[in-house]
Amino acid sequence: MFDVIVVGARVAGSPTAMLLARQGHRVLVVDRARFPSDVISTHLLHVPAVAILRRWGLLERVLASGTPPYEYFRMDFGEFAIHAPAPAVDGVQHPRCVRRTVLDKILVDAAAEASAEVREGFTVDGLVVEDGAVVGIHGRDRTGAQVVERARIVVGADGLRSTVAREVGAEPYGATPSLTATYYAYYRGVAAGGGEIYSRGDRAVVVFPTNDELACVFVSCPTKDFAEFRTDVEGQYAAAIDRVPELAARVRAGERVERMRATADLPNFFRTSHGPGWALVGDAGYHKDPCLAAGIMDAFMCAETLAVAIHSGLSGERDMDESLAGYVAHRDAWFTPYLDLTTRLAAMEPPRPEQVALLAAIAADPAESTRYIGALQGSTPIGEYLSPGNIGRIMARAGQ
Structure with missing residues (x-):
């Protein structure tokens, strides 16, 4: 018993x-x-999760596996990008992506x-x-x-x-109901110094460096596009990455080391x-x-x-x-x-003008960019960060 x-x-x-x-x-x-x-x-351990592992006495084992520290997150919207380190939690600074x-x-x-x-x-x-x-x-x-x-x-x-x-x-x-489908694969020679997220309308491309000097490269599409995506997975996957030319060059120069994987019913x-x-x-x-x-x-x-x-x-x-x-x-x-x-976010609908203005204001302010990433990772409650008063403060600092 x-x-x-x-x-x-x-x-x-x-x-x-x-x-x-x-x-x-x-x-x-x-x-x-x-x-x-x-x-x-997705493998990602946001900073609060890394802090929890330290509290449990398990962080050193994770670090010994060789998972790289993320010096920054880059959230690229095409016309501008939020690029900043994640805020520390309980003395822990860096996210990790662990196989x-x-x-x-x-x-x-x-x-x-x-x-x-x-x-x-x-x-x-x-x-x-x-x-x-x-x-x-x-x-x-x-x-x-x-x-x-x-x-x-x-x-x-x-x-x-x-x-x-x-x-x-x-x-x-x-x-x-499920809003997106995702395909991903592991590559050698693609990882940079942090997590990269590229929003390109009806496609999102994500690069997360992980163990063994590999990067996990994700492509997401709306669920309504999944059937079409499946008819030519390699072509659709490559076409989405090609929307980010600098990344596409890295992926072409890199080496895929494992099979493609898919998630659909989420x-x-x-x-x-x-x-x-x-x-x-x-x-x-x-x-x-x-x-x-x-x-x-x-x-x-x-x-x-x-x-x-x-x-x-x-x-x-x-x-x-x-x-x-x-x-x-x-x-x-x-x-x-x-x-x-x-x-x-998963609906992948075009952002409203006021949303674009807010994200652009955050991107223009390095300290605010870090606070925004903190809200997404949970170290600041998202409801508090997106409250009307805080949005007003951000826009006022941006002179809008």
Whole structure:
């Protein structure tokens, strides 16, 4: 009998398991994958996520993997560009982009070192439910043997298509259908000194340097264009990059080292994320388009909040249902403005004149550019940054 079973061992599940095991709880974490293994991802660790890794005692392992520090972000809109370093958080200055083969293995190992039991190659077929409450899981281990395990609470950290969410009937809310599709590949000889984001109307091109002196080069298009894009992936991908001539020259001079990958069904939603004997974390409970590249950071933040809530419930400090409701309320209050911003950006609609004027004013002011990047990475609440008073201050400084 476990205190907690966590289904899913990647960037939401392993931290949740690790934090609860460090509190002395008996934790089982299972995943159908074996580690190290890859997964579709933007890979980016915004500065708050890097600060969280340092707080967990894991940052040195990530740095030892050779992931490069980002000296700046460049958000290029064609006529002007916001180019600035990210603001520091808790003494941490630089974002990092970490291959998931590296990051997920570090997190899984940390959960095991905290005394969580980790079972890789484990497929969860369903939940054990008694008297209306979830009390465990049933599935198959790596040998195919049928297994039943019981716990006081089961956490679904198993992603967008969560088995736990499906089994408990967790309903989405605040939902917007998928807005973009993305293709990406890894290149050698393309990376610069930071993250590059090029907005070119109905296409976005992103370059994120990562491990092994590689860069991940993304091209995104509106979902309505996905069917056409698929008829000539290489041609469409190259045509989008050609809209940025300097980058296109670097890509042509570079070497693609891995196959092209694609993401298409990327809905935006919250899900009901707690009930009798269960909770959801990470993409299982809150998912959005990757245009802000904040998924890993969001998963870390939610894992910390959920671990505190579960510990409070297990220890008797608070009623478990009340504690989990507090976790969800906190999550939704913090992330709703980011979900709203994401859906606006992912729509790839032409910006209104006042939006163009605001971005141009930010681009013309180096200090303001850094503050803007801080708002996008979450070190300044986005609602606060985009408030009418703050926008008025920016435009007044720009003489508009």
